[in-house]
Amino acid sequence: MAESSGTIKTTPLHAAHHDLEARMMEFGGFEMPVQYSGIIDEHMAVRNHAGLFDVSHMGEVLVEGEAAFDFVQHLITNDAGTLTDGQALYTVMCTPDGGVVDDLLVYRRAANRYLLVINAANRASDFAWMQEHNPMGARLTDAGDEIALLALQGPKSLEIAQPFTAFDLEEISFYHFREAGGAFMECESAIVSRTGYTGELGLELYVPADDAERVWTTLLDAGASHGLKPAGLGARDTLRLEAGLCLYGNDLTRETNPYEAGLGWVVKPEASDFVGRSALVQIRDHGPERSLIGFVAAERGIPRHDHVIESADGEEIGVVTSGSQSPILDTGIGLGYVPNDDRYTEPGTDLRVASRRRTFSVTVHEPPFHKK
Amino acid sequence: MEFPDDLYYTNDHEWLRVDGDTARVGITDFAQSELGDIVFVETEFEGTELAQGDVFGTVEAVKTVSELFMPVSGTIVAVNDELQNAPERVNDEPYGDGWMVEIELDDESELDDLMQADAYAETV
Numbered sequence: 060m061a062e063s064s065g066t067i068k069t070t071p072l073h074a075a076h077h078d079l080e081a082r083m084m085e086f087g088g089f090e091m092p093v094q095y096s097g098i099i100d101e102h103m104a105v106r107n108h109a110g111l112f113d114v115s116h117m118g119e120v121l122v123e124g125e126a127a128f129d130f131v132q133h134l135i136t137n138d139a140g141t142l143t144d145g146q147a148l149y150t151v152m153c154t155p156d157g158g159v160v161d162d163l164l165v166y167r168r169a170a171n172r173y174l175l176v177i178n179a180a181n182r183a184s185d186f187a188w189m190q191e192h193n194p195m196g197a198r199l200t201d202a203g204d205e206i207a208l209l210a211l212q213g214p215k216s217l218e219i220a221q222p223f224t225a226f227d228l229e230e231i232s233f234y235h236f237r238e239a240g241g242a243f244m245e246c247e248s249a250i251v252s253r254t255g256y257t258g259e260l261g262l263e264l265y266v267p268a269d270d271a272e273r274v275w276t277t278l279l280d281a282g283a284s285h286g287l288k289p290a291g292l293g294a295r296d297t298l299r300l301e302a303g304l305c306l307y308g309n310d311l312t313r314e315t316n317p318y319e320a321g322l323g324w325v326v327k328p329e330a331s332d333f334v335g336r337s338a339l340v341q342i343r344d345h346g347p348e349r350s351l352i353g354f355v356a357a358e359r360g361i362p363r364h365d366h367v368i369e370s371a372d373g374e375e376i377g378v379v380t381s382g383s384q385s386p387i388l389d390t391g392i393g394l395g396y397v398p399n400d401d402r403y404t405e406p407g408t409d410l411r412v413a414s415r416r417r418t419f420s421v422t423v424h425e426p427p428f429h430k431k
Numbered sequence: 432m433e434f435p436d437d438l439y440y441t442n443d444h445e446w447l448r449v450d451g452d453t454a455r456v457g458i459t460d461f462a463q464s465e466l467g468d469i470v471f472v473e474t475e476f477e478g479t480e481l482a483q484g485d486v487f488g489t490v491e492a493v494k495t496v497s498e499l500f501m502p503v504s505g506t507i508v509a510v511n512d513e514l515q516n517a518p519e520r521v522n523d524e525p526y527g528d529g530w531m532v533e534i535e536l537d538d539e540s541e542l543d544d545l546m547q548a549d550a551y552a553e554t555v
Contacts, residue, residue: 082467093494094467097467097468098467098468098492098493098494099468099470099493100468293467293493293494296494297493297494359471359473359515360471361470361471361491361496363496383493383494384470384471384491384493386493414496416473416489417473
């Protein structure tokens with residue numbers, strides 16, 4: 060149930076959610092829609108047609124100036140040097156110990172202009188972290204309240220957005236974007252990005268907060284005949300879990316490092332001297348102590364955050380960090396940390412998940428749980 | 432939202448329909464609506480004796496888990512096995528095919544602890 064904290068924020072689409080009779084809940088300091096028609100209905104709409112999400116709670120930080128590139132390379136573990144203008148990168152930023160401060164997207168808008176997209180709950184702490192790790196003096200601007208973010212996801216998403224876009228959306232490759240000011244729904248500025256958090260074809264649309272409601276309503280109206288539905292954070296979570304994508308706060312925290320989280324591919328120690336580099340090189344060379352595994356319920360039961368993971372003979376070996384019923388598989392799925400040992404991590408291995416009332420069998424399964 | 436007059440209700444959003452010495456138990460329209468899509472219902476077995484307020488099962492929606500509490504003391508005499516394959520019946524017909532267990536009442540006077548429909552409606 061919703062908890063109110065006194066300083067709860069809303070997105071520019073708050074009234075629109077109310078009109079749609081969304082069920083609202085607090086998430087990351089924002090009052091957000093958790094569902095409209097129902098999580099399974101919205102989930103299946105995204106898999107089969109399309110869904111429109113308000114994810115304006117996400118934070119945006121502009122990085123500008125001569126030192127922009129050097130700052131980004133110092134902050135993140137991945138290599139922004141591989142980016143060209145109009146390209147995006149998934150990465151994490153870490154503490155000196157190698158713990159994950161946040162996972163984020165880095166957009167290269169120009170050689171000296173980057174956009175960083177961060178998680179809602181971390182907006183204030185991330186911005187402070189960035190300011191503390193900016194000896195090179197890049198210009199940092201917290202633009203989170205000025206930018207609204209809509210995610211249009213699903214096989215029909217490009218088709219739905221195309222009539223409102225003055226260029227061919229098919230020309231944007233995965234993890235690329237277009238600065239579309241004026242060319243997308245006559246917004247003064249807009250970033251149309253081929254990214255998402257669902258494992259589906261889709262767009263993420265960064266538009267000025269003042270344009271958000273017009274863009275939202277226009278897309279929903281135009282998309283209805285394509286099967287587009289408004290979708291909430293409930294479906295966003297089940298979709299990302301089926302796609303095997305980590306959620307900060309659950310699967311990633313400052314107490315986890317990218318190697319054990321299966322994100323070694325976003326750590327490029329050869330590319331630059333970033334915060335946490337030496338600790339992460341140590342972890343890489345010795346191998347992480349734990350490993351984030353995926354698993355599928357082998358009998359009735361739904362893994363949930365904080366459930367205990369046991370070996371097949373009942374020894375407690377780890378903890379579930381994300382879990383849900385998978386609407387596509389119609390079975391329980393989850394992610395969790397276990398010792399980095401083939402006896403527990405090898406796909407096909409039988410493990411058990413213990414909830415308060417019962418214990419059920421699960422089978423280790425390398426994510427994603429659902430492939431197109 | 433519907434709260435039929437012939438049922439008893441609890442603060443935990445269960446309902447109880449008395450028929451002689453036995454009663455069916457389920458969750459209310461409000462509860463199913465709050466939970467959202469129900470994907471899993473699990474209850475204690477036939478023959479289990481439980482006291483008023485004891486947990487007799489769990490109901491899981493996609494995102495949440497809730498425990499089920501006995502409205503009154505009694506022994507489970509039937510379980511709605513249909514819910515194993517069709518848990519969505521709790522959403523569709525919370526007072527009908529979505530019932531969960533049938534119990535034999537221990538003490539009819541415990542019914543006085545429960546709410547009537549109009550009193551329950553005021554709490555939700």
